[in-house]
């Protein structure tokens with residue numbers, strides 16, 4: 255009996271030590287940007303226990319990984335304790351690596367002594383003239399672990415050199431539920447530790463109990479805790495990290511919080527962002543579509559507020575989600591298909607998760623391609639002269655694509671992905 259008790263005691267001590275170690279170990283490590291992607295990188299993660307001395311370490315990659323530990327720069331993390339709906343609490347951390355060299359590969363790890371993550375890699379943005387690719391995903395939202403994970407792996411295997419992923423909202427089904435986020439991070443695996451994320455919040459990322467000063471739902475604190483986005487948005491706290499701009503080489507990406515599409519502060523800010531000195535390509539990202547693809551949906555008020563601004567400032571491409579049915583328009587001006595060389599935006603709605611809706615017939619005359627009942631990912635390749643867009647299904651088949659070719663006066667739309675545009679993903 256005594257022997258049994260002694261072994262039980264030893265087992266308990268070992269079990270507790272193991273669990274304490276796990277509680278200090280970084281989880282949900284994810285890259286995003288709050289500053290210039292050419293000279294900075296933000297990393298977010300969490301631990302079960304609160305750690306006062308959590309840090310990030312960053313080092314420019316040279317030829318030998320053994321040098322990382324000695325030559326890395328250490329940056330103190332910013333912690334925030336978050337209590338989830340179940341009552342469990344976690345500490346979320348952000349670290350900002352700044353003063354980086356453009357166009358360089360870096361290694362980083364996060365944690366603290368004895369509780370480090372593995373070393374991961376990222377690359378800073380380079381010269382505006384260099385071509386690059388990025389992924390665009392519609393709503394992930396449902397059955398993420400079981401049914402979205404394969405699509406994410408197919409996407410990453412297709413173009414692992416892509417520099418970031420843009421999400422058009424509804425990252426999870428319930429933004430306040432930690433179990434949803436557990437699925438999200440498990441499904442992505444190491445992808446978000448290597449490929450930064452740019453996200454616009456969807457309606458499912460909001461908290462129905464929390465309203466802003468105009469009566470719109472606020473983005474859930476648990477969504478915000480996981481990432482670090484720019485804070486250059488409209489003047490109001492609830493737009494911090496939910497509406498912002500990011501410049502990456504030849505592209506300016508403007509992210510809107512369409513849960514508050516009717517907020518005049520965001521509209522004024524959007525116009526000033528569009529009127530600012532521009533990059534060769536302007537892409538706007540948000541959740542609720544201007545031209546709905548899902549049945550019985552039509553965001554008339556949102557369209558009346560946003561489309562005239564996109565047309566006035568010749569936005570090149572608008573990326574959206576929400577409708578669980580794929581649709582991609584030609585160039586559209588004042589509600590009609592415009593000429594291939596018109597200064598007018600193209601609109602896309604996509605879906606990556608398994609929840610599917612029926613087709614909306616209202617705007618079929620504007621669409622160049624509509625696809626139902628199919629999980630999709632998109633790869634966009636940009637250089638100052640070309641913007642190439644390719645939409646693929648889980649089996650790798652190209653389902654849609656086009657190229658915008660920049661000329662002296664505006665752009666010309668070509669209804670196919672041009673290999674000359676440097677898009678290796680179009681033909682495999």
Ligand SMILES: [Fe+2]
Nearest residue numbers: 424456457576
């Ligand atoms: Fe949605």
